[in-house]
Amino acid sequence: MGLDLSVALRRLRLRSPVMPAAGTFGFGEEYAELLDLSDLGALVTKTLTLRPRMGNPQPRLWETPCGLLNSIGLENPGFSAFLEEVWPRLLRLGVPVVVSVYGEGPEEYGEMAGRVPREAAALELNLSCPNVPGRPAALAPEEIRARVGAARAAWPGELWAKIAPEGDYRAAALAAAEAGADAIVATNTFRGLAIDVERRAPVFANVFAGLSGPAIKPLVLRIVYELCGVVGIPVIACGGIASGRDALEFVFAGAHAVQVGTANFFDPWALPRVLQEMRAILEAQGVHRLEEVRGCARKR
Numbered sequence: 560m561g562l563d564l565s566v567a568l569r570r571l572r573l574r575s576p577v578m579p580a581a582g583t584f585g586f587g588e589e590y591a592e593l594l595d596l597s598d599l600g601a602l603v604t605k606t607l608t609l610r611p612r613m614g615n616p617q618p619r620l621w622e623t624p625c626g627l628l629n630s631i632g633l634e635n636p637g638f639s640a641f642l643e644e645v646w647p648r649l650l651r652l653g654v655p656v657v658v659s660v661y662g663e664g665p666e667e668y669g670e671m672a673g674r675v676p677r678e679a680a681a682l683e684l685n686l687s688c689p690n691v692p693g694r695p696a697a698l699a700p701e702e703i704r705a706r707v708g709a710a711r712a713a714w715p716g717e718l719w720a721k722i723a724p725e726g727d728y729r730a731a732a733l734a735a736a737e738a739g740a741d742a743i744v745a746t747n748t749f750r751g752l753a754i755d756v757e758r759r760a761p762v763f764a765n766v767f768a769g770l771s772g773p774a775i776k777p778l779v780l781r782i783v784y785e786l787c788g789v790v791g792i793p794v795i796a797c798g799g800i801a802s803g804r805d806a807l808e809f810v811f812a813g814a815h816a817v818q819v820g821t822a823n824f825f826d827p828w829a830l831p832r833v834l835q836e837m838r839a840i841l842e843a844q845g846v847h848r849l850e851e852v853r854g855c856a857r858k859r
């Protein structure tokens with residue numbers, strides 16, 4: 560019997576647990592000639608906003624030891640242009656597509672949720688962007704509840720809430736679950752800072768930026784472990800995953816699926832490689848179904 564890597568979420572079954580993290584894989588179509596996208600559980604779009612956004616001033620990326628600081632600032636063509644121009648092309652790729660959105664408040668989340676095409680595999684609410692000036696990355700639980708509730712009322716399909724790794728992330732995840740989210744995506748980037756010693760000034764115009772990559776993996780693994788014990792809905796892990804071994808750490812901690820972000824920048828083939836490495840390790844361990852081993856490293 561072959562290894563079954565499929566994953567049952569609340570309203571959706573994924574053929575594999577591996578997918579890109581929002582904003583690190585374009586709209587996915589850019590990779591269609593390079594990779595066999597059918598290996599992926601889903602594509603996740605870059606985050607869309609109601610109106611087009613130019614993003615933040617340069618520089619937007621800064622490498623750190625084992626990590627990356629970014630301050631992209633949600634550059635995107637806007638939700639309407641996405642629906643008209645990009646969506647028809649994504650549909651033709653034959654891969655489930657998760658649409659990621661960010662709103663200024665509950666109304667914007669509700670408006671976009673109501674316009675998401677029914678063929679979308681899931682709607683991911685970005686509730687945690689660290690790079691929007693004047694906005695905290697970690698929202699208060701009541702703000703999470705209002706945003707998720709507005710999206711839930713307008714979108715009948717699978718709904719994911721992507722939270723920040725800072726603030727009271729337990730309360731944030733519980734608020735999202737209570738408001739009707741089907742899964743928690745944990746997590747977005749950590750706010751970090753880089754200072755240009757020659758200029759004696761912060762590298763980024765917004766001062767702080769989001770830290771991602773292998774440097775954050777143990778921190779996010781701890782958060783995923785904690786959340787899997789309390790939220791009662793699936794957790795999709797995102798933070799520093801660059802190998803099959805990394806991905807399995809999260810699954811063994813209790814995650815249903817994983818998202819790969821920064822690794823796509825240093826290895827464009829990271830997604831199929833992570834999946835292939837997971838498969839090789841699980842086969843060597845004599846596992847038949849990924850679901851058999853989910854949470855196996857949790858202390859009972």
Ligand SMILES: Cc1cc2nc3c(=O)[nH]c(=O)nc-3n(C[C@H](O)[C@H](O)[C@H](O)COP(=O)(O)O)c2cc1C
Binds near residue numbers: 580581629748800
């Ligand atoms: C360049 C860049 C752009 C990103 N854009 C988005 C985005 O549009 N929406 C979002 O929810 N997260 C965005 N993220 C965060 C990632 O989706 C992910 O949560 C984070 O990078 C942690 O995963 P990683 O360590 O595997 O990169 C971005 C990250 C990077 C590095």
